[in-house]
Amino acid sequence: MSIDIALYDGHPAGGRRTGARMLRLSSPGAALDDALARHTDPARHRLGRIDPYGDTLFDERDAGAVFEEATALLARCTTEEQRAAVRELRDLLADCAATPGSRLVFLGD
Template sequence: MGIDLQLHDSRPHWPNRRSKRKPTLMHQSHEHGEALAQLIVKLPLNTSGKLWTVDPYNDTVLNEQEAEAALREIPALLGLCTDEAQTEAVRDLAVYLKDCAATPGSYLVFVGD
């Protein structure tokens, strides 16, 4: 189980040969997927936060406003970390959330395993 992160500059689109739309992927991270998934499953369900909605087994998409709201959850997520790998995963997530929140029309995709 792992969660990869993808930042898209607009609604996510994965082009094929016949597509006329340009690719939307700006950045992606595969480095901390396992540690991030371990933390996400520890989050309490049905809270006012956004990160508990991330499904470690399917893709979950947050828009720029949702990413901004999820940034407020980073301190609590850091508090759940039990090792350096998890701490690095949360720091990486925070960078992606900040970039998404600062980029109008962007989306952050959590790619579940």
């Protein structure tokens, strides 16, 4: 299992005549899956609600709010692979938060 992350300039389901454009795609691999599963609680963390088997969507406001969770998650990571994956996640969250109208989509298996 592995979650890919796509950053779009709008809602990926379309909504506009031209549809949303993908700005960036990341495949942080199993290390992100492991970090999320081991170090987040779905009852307390929005990051813990990312579905590893389906798609989860954050808009730019969600991404800004979740950035602090990702920073705390980084401190709880136990391997360099997890830390690298969470740093990539933080970069994508920051890009999404800084891009009005954007969406970050977590693409589960």
